[in-house]
Amino acid sequence: MSVRRPAAEVLQPKSFSFNEKNLLVVDTILSKYPKEKKASALLPLLDLAQRQNANWISTAAMKVISEILSLPLIKVLEVATFYTMFNLKPVGKNLLQVCTTTPCWLRGSDDIVSACKKKLGIDFGETTQDNKFTLLEVECLGACSNAPMVQINDYFYEDLNEDSMIKIIEDIQKGSKPKPGPQSKRTGSEPHNNRVKV
Ligand code: FES
Structure with missing residues (x-):
């Protein structure tokens, strides 16, 4: 069972405020930029708001950020809608993004x-329905040498096959955190048969 959540149906919370801890983080972020260039803090503030708000950014959060940065709301919206890593509607606790671009596709992303x-x-x-997973199809995530791969929240899971993908999902369902990185014998993106003699 699943729930479709088109943008039009998103229930927007009336308000948003950074919590006490994150207000200190906001100050730290702002201190990195000259006062007259504080608009440069837009991306880190959007990221902070998203992390505080169960991995999505509400319109109310964008309004708060526009006030902090003295920016028109439309400017904040333009940036938030440009970068696909910002979610403008609620997502599950685990955002599972499957790369299906050519290198991953050639290496079996259809199976994943x-x-x-x-x-x-x-x-x-x-x-x-339990709100644990949202599934998205995405373009290249820059880990083609370890294709096929998926991103789950902040972590890449690479060198996947059908079995390892299912195991990762099952581990998360059981409440454990599977080890990110290559799910093959590789530790990075070295050749599969170790070093090639030259
Ligand atoms: S094509 Fe999948 S990470 Fe580049």
């Missing part, structure tokens, strides 16, 4: 996609 859809019972753009 079907493993995720089958195991979670949802399609791209949907969230599981």
Whole structure:
């Protein structure tokens, strides 16, 4: 069972405020920029708001940021909508982004996609009913040498196959955190058969 959440149906909270701890972080972020250039703090403030707000940014949060930075709300919206790492509607606790661009596709991303859809019972753009997973299809995440790969929240899981993908999902469902990085014998992006003799 899954729930589709098109943007039009998003219930926007009436207000947002940075919590006490994050207000100190806001000050630290602002201190990194000259006062007249404080608009440069927009990306880190959006990121901070998203992390505080269960991984999505509400319109109310954007208004607060526009006030802090003395920017028109539309400027904040322009940036938040440009970068796909900002979620403008609620997502599950684990945001599972599957790369399906050519290198990942050639290395089996179709299998990864079907493993995720089958195991979670949802399609791209949907969230599981327990709110634990949202599934998204994304373009290249820059880890092509370890294709196929997915990003789950802040972490990359690489060198995947159907079995390792299912295991990762099951581990998360059980409450443990699977080890990020290559799920093969590789520790990085070295050749699969170790070093090539030259
Ligand atoms: S194509 Fe998937 S990470 Fe580059």
